[in-house]
Amino acid sequence: MEKKNLDWSNLDFGYIQTDKRYVSNFKDGAWDDGCLTSDASIVLNECAGVFQYAQTVFEGLKAYTTEDGKIVTFRPDLNAERMIDSAKRLEMPAFPKERFIDAVTQTVKANAAWVPPFGSGATLYIRPYMFGSSPVIGVSPAAEYQFRILTTPVGPYFKGGAKPITIKVSDFDRAAPHGTGHIKAGLNYAMSLHAIVTAHEEGYAENMYLDAATRTKVEETGGANFIFITKDKKVVTPKSSSILPSITRRSLLYVAKEYLGLETEEREVTLEEVPEFAECGLCGTAAVVSPVGKIVDHGREICFASGMDEMGPVTKQLYDTLTGIQMGRIEAPEGWIHVIE
DSSP: OOOOOOOGGGOOSOOOOOSOEEEEEEETTEEOOOEEESOOOOOOOTTBHHHHHOOEEEOOEEEEEOTTSOEEEEOHHHHHHHHHHHHHHTTOOOOOHHHHHHHHHHHHHHTGGGSOOTTSSOEEEEEEEEEEOSBOOSSSOOSOEEEEEEEEEEOOSSTTTTSOEEEEEOSSOOOOTTSSTTSOBHHHHHTTHHHHHHHHHTTOSEEEOBOTTTSOBBOBOSSOEEEEEOTTOOEEEEOOTTSOOOHHHHHHHHIIIIISOOOEEEEOOBGGGGGGOSEEEEEETTTEEEEEEEEEETTEEEEOTTOSSSOOHHHHHHHHHHHHHHTTSSOOOTTSEEEOO
């Protein structure tokens, strides 16, 4: 199959319209059969629930071309499960797990020409999403919903790729205890837009959000979880009920323990102890692992021993192993790789 004529190695993390997308509608208590369509437009009533009360959830995963030429996705079952959890929290109907995986398979297969070739550094980003589509004026859940999947070829999330970034401690709160920080809802990302624009204007790549209750504990950034490495090479990730349960983070902890023989720990991490770590990174589907070289806390600079020139040694091991699994260079744990074709 002939690939699209794109400069794959120089793609940024932006939207490029591909050939097909998947659509299924929920009405009268049931999802229809769903189908692929060439139409990228969505027509909704002006009073649709998504417009009035932000009733929308989404997911993000990627399709890769492996070293032996297969097109695969990484742990889509976990994306399906997380989307079900997100939907329940916003009183939306769950899109069944098996149908989610099948819809991802259909959509990627229909856009196979847009899946970047192996070794290009690019991937096909897959965005499943769901929203309230019927009119709602009183504060209540919509009666009808639409589930869709779009795809777009993308390059690295951060422009520097694997080069360490500088972030700042944010003055804004990302999520409150007992709120919606643990689900992938559009409203969580809307509140971070002003904070990220402000950070960019000040020369930072991202924000470090602290817990809203005490503002002493590390939570996450606007779109990724934190991962820290101690001086004795223990892999530590912040634990909180108000951060998103990252599939990448969960996978990295498994890789650290089972592939690299490193000790791992999920626990509360205070801002006060951050300078004691040797390495820091951001992990998520979009970024995979992005090294952090410096954190600025209201003028106080926290510089990691790994420096600003390249990934720290343990972070690089984690990155190389996980991407090796995703690209087919390293044997994957059972069930991690879903082959499209």
